[in-house]
Amino acid sequence: MGLAEHTSRVVAQFDFSDEELNRHVDEFLKQANAGLKQDGTSLSQIPSYVTAVPNGTEKGIYLAVDLGGTNFRVCSVSLNGDSTFNLVYNKVAIPKNLMVAKTARDLFAFLAKQIELFLREHHRDHFESAAHRRSTMSFPEGYRDEQIFRLGFTFSFPVQQLGINKGKLIRWTKGFDIPDAVGKDVCKLLQDEIDRLGLPVKVAALVNDTVGTLMARSYTSAGKHRSLLGAIFGTGTNGAYIEKTASITKPIPGEYDKSTGEMVINTEWGSFDNELNVLPSTVWDQTLDRESVNPGIQMYEKRVSGMFLGEIVRLAINDMMKDDEASLFRDTNSSYNDWSTTTNVSPQSGLLSQWGLDTAVLSVAAADNTPELSTIRQELENTLQVYTPSLEDAQAFKAVAGAVVRRAARLAAVAIGAIVLQSGKLDDPEEELIDIGVDGSLVEHYPFFRDMIYEALRAIEGIGPSGANKIRIGIAKDGSGVGAALIALIAQKME
Ligand code: ADP
Structure with a gap:
């Protein structure tokens, strides 16, 4: 089996079909609703006591x-x-x-x-x-x-x-x-x-920074369309959205303004599926989890956020490097052959140490569409100390990296799509637009991350192409600055 075929097999393990996508949305909705009823569930669904979002006139x-x-x-x-x-x-x-x-x-x-x-x-x-x-x-x-x-x-x-x-x-x-x-x-x-x-x-x-993201987005961009959801895809991932207080049936211990009938909920969705084993799980996901400081915890985050995607790619690439048949990074003239006769990767390469592959490199790989993949090859050589990677090496790296991030974007669509469905706004003829604010380096800098989310949203039952057209996902900057200021303003009104 050649490198191309081997790569296809690895890539296939990160497939996340439309059917799985829909199954995950159902499960997310189940867990989200369980979290509104009681504490101690997989999605914590924490009440924020913020009962209104801004409209830009504050x-x-x-x-x-x-x-x-x-x-x-x-x-x-x-x-x-x-x-x-x-x-x-x-x-x-x-x-x-x-x-x-x-x-x-x-x-x-x-x-x-x-x-x-x-x-x-x-x-x-x-x-x-x-x-x-x-x-x-x-x-x-x-x-x-x-x-x-x-x-x-x-x-x-x-x-x-x-x-x-x-x-x-x-x-x-x-x-x-x-x-x-x-x-x-x-x-x-x-x-x-x-x-x-x-x-x-x-x-x-x-x-909470996610609640701040929602506020910042609603103030700066929503206009007459108040934002529904603020979501972070950076080092970690999390989301906060507006829920009807009538649906929050677990006790809310403190005082809050009941007049709006709504409250922002911090989902803590990074821990979606901590115990239920519905998430896709390759051997590399399992290794990452086992070797992490918190095995069994934050399972969704470990497949979606910036801190982990580079590591999943690294583990998969590592296995390919070790496999003689895959023949990845094998240049017989490598200057590193005195260290290893089988690969042309420096012993100091980040590819060989835990967390050694920054997710930012995956963005570089995705952005390079030149016929010779010269930028990726340069990045492999300079950042990851791979000696003269071939075009085939670069193609393999790009394919695996792309597959891992594509799965992450489709998983991101699970949470976003589920919250949109939960809101019931798609069926409301008054709502012509559902606004969502996102923040974090992954969604900001990875090429076409948002497009991959949209592609998945179109495949979700109950959303479809027409529903996806109503959803506007835009960047929300500075939730901990302007978002926190807006929450202070809302709090002042409640005094
Ligand atoms: P934080 O979430 O800590 O506030 P960021 O939103 O900058 O900060 O996210 C940092 C994460 O994003 C890190 O895990 C990093 O690997 C990843 N990252 C940084 N730059 C990029 C990039 N250009 N493309 C994809 N991921 C990136």
Whole structure:
């Protein structure tokens, strides 16, 4: 069997037929509805307490901060009321010692200090007049209500949300470990430190980045068509959409505005199918899962998002490299033959180490349609240290990479299509357009990712070509900035 035939066999393992696509949509709908009825299901379906989405006419200046990993970002957003906004921000790396600080106060005092520095730099007038008033009175009495900035706090760690500005930290991830913060309300931790500095700031909303994406999209692009869904396809994947509160039959513990009859739900769809084994599973998916830090968890995310696609391709390519018959990357004149007589891949190549193949390389492969595939060959040589890859090598790499991402896009359509069906908006003659905002490097930069999603949407029963035509998927930028600001505004209206 030659390389081309071997490649076809590998590619075929990533086929995801229309029939499977439809079966997955049914299963997604089942799990989504189960998550609305009770906790502890595969899709968490977390109520966000956000009960309205913007329509572009919102106005005012709001603050937003984002604590998600290595950096802390503080920004102020001027919403101009015409779907546009102006945003200024400061970004600072979180000192390593604060990620594992003794007490939560150490970290949150640092965060509050950054907010103070930001206000001094960018809102000096406001800050000084407020500070002057404070010399006679203490916060919050020192400020008139309209002088107090409302702040949206994007906090990308697992929290149990108990209200629009209340949520208990469940556990730290991403290298943070401050035990005394666990179980506490993170908004209060931040507010207490802000108050200690006497800043004119109220933590108005606790924001999930996916909910922020939905808000940002709805403000900037929806116009009279409010957006239904915000979805992220970046390092991970997740989505948040508008659900009828009548359909959320599990208890919602905190207070919320009941007048709209709707609430944004954070699906946490990355964990779709954690236990049910309906997702497609090649040997490479299984190896990836087994060797991951969280086997058996986030199974949908492991087939869909940027962090994992490169690794699936790497594992498949690795097996092909080892197979004498496949004859991939076998140049007998290779300079690496002293290391291995069978392949012309450097021992240092990312192809040989876990996470060594960045998903960005798959975009390069997809974009190269030259007859000689010269860009891919260059990328293989420069980035992955493959010695003089042949045209056939590059064709094999492109085909496998394309197959893995195509399956990911079709799986992405499962979640998107299911949410569209769940909304019932396709059958509503009043709704001429269903708007969806997406964010993340994969959907932004991988060529034709959205087109592959559309192709799959057309094949979903109940959507079809006419339904797919009603769906508009557009990029939503900066959910943790403008999205968080918008949620702070919505929260202010509820005060
Ligand atoms: P995050 O989700 O962490 O906010 P991004 O949206 O930038 O950040 O997503 C980062 C992920 O996207 C990484 O897994 C990376 O491998 C992948 N990625 C980065 N650039 C590209 C690209 N050009 N094409 C496809 N995937 C990419």
